[in-house]
Amino acid sequence: MHSVKTHAEGCVLTVGNFDGVHLGHRALIERLVERAASKGCPAVVFTFDPPPLKILQPDRVRPPLTWNTRRESLLKSIGVDRVEFYPTTRELLSLSAEEFFRSVLIERFGVKGMVEGPNFRFGRDRLGDVETLRTLCDAASVGLDVLVPQSLGGTMVSSTQIRQWIQEGEIGLANRCLVEPYRLIGRVEHGAGRGRTLGFPTANLESIPVLVPQHGVYAAKVCTEGGIFGTPVALHIGPNPTFGEEATKVEAHLIGYSGDLYGQEIELQIIDRVRTVRKFESKDALLAQLSTDIATVLQLVK
DSSP states (O other): OOOOOOOTTOEEEEESOOOSOBHHHHHHHHHHHHHHHHHTSOEEEEEEESOHHHHHOGGGOOOOSSOHHHHHHHHHHHTOSEEEEEEOOHHHHTSOHHHHIIIIIITTTOEEEEEEOTTOOBSGGGOBOHHHHHHHHHHTTOEEEEOOOOEETTEEOOHHHHHHHHHTTOHHHHHHHBSSOOEEEEEEEOOOOHHHHHTOOOEEEEOOOSOOOOSEEEEEEEOSSSTTTTOEEEEEEEEEGGGTEEEEEEEEEETTOOSOOTTOEEEEEEEEEEEOOOOOSSHHHHHHHHHHHHHHHHHHOO
């Protein structure tokens, strides 16, 4: 994703993280595509890889809401022609706003127009803002659109707000603001195998690169292509207090599936939270609850 080339044909471009790809992003991208069509050039998203914070303050980096290929797929589904994952270096981050605009956006991308949100910041120490950008665009005869933030039910749509909801287990609220429901991806590794002995085999997911929701049981479905696509999933996130386990695990029970998934990477779309994690007094009580959970999942996953 780091094969950055000079694009002589020019483009209409937006710069940002676009983590999560939410309704605010969609409004911005729709304007971007409209402006690009009017100028007869590509609509391009410029994003940093890795995020600048990973270089500047690595101890503050949190898991993203989307991985790169997922983010690219979502942005292209809205109409973007190209997503540039620009290699982030200390040299790049040391450029002033004016240097970044001239040497990267003008000279490398031949930018003909830009679309940004009102809180856009750029350049060394994030000293450039939308007024800085407007001045630079005016001087270079580059059109600039600044969009107002989107809101839903009186709440401003932002990656920060969506992250908070996911951390609280409010997947339903988060999904209302995302272009598509939230997804996890992970590799199936060997677990304790207890689910299979209980009659509810689970795929133990590890190496998950995105934010894992609050502990709970969730309704989900498989989005991995192949024979398991669309399979309903009862997803358990958290410890297993009934058996005295304190470690957080991400375990997916693929309803009606009994094949071998070890070593495979699977992608899950999370629909909503079914319940919190709790300790059961007996194995029979746990089994009764698991049956209820599966019935609820089947109602939620269409």
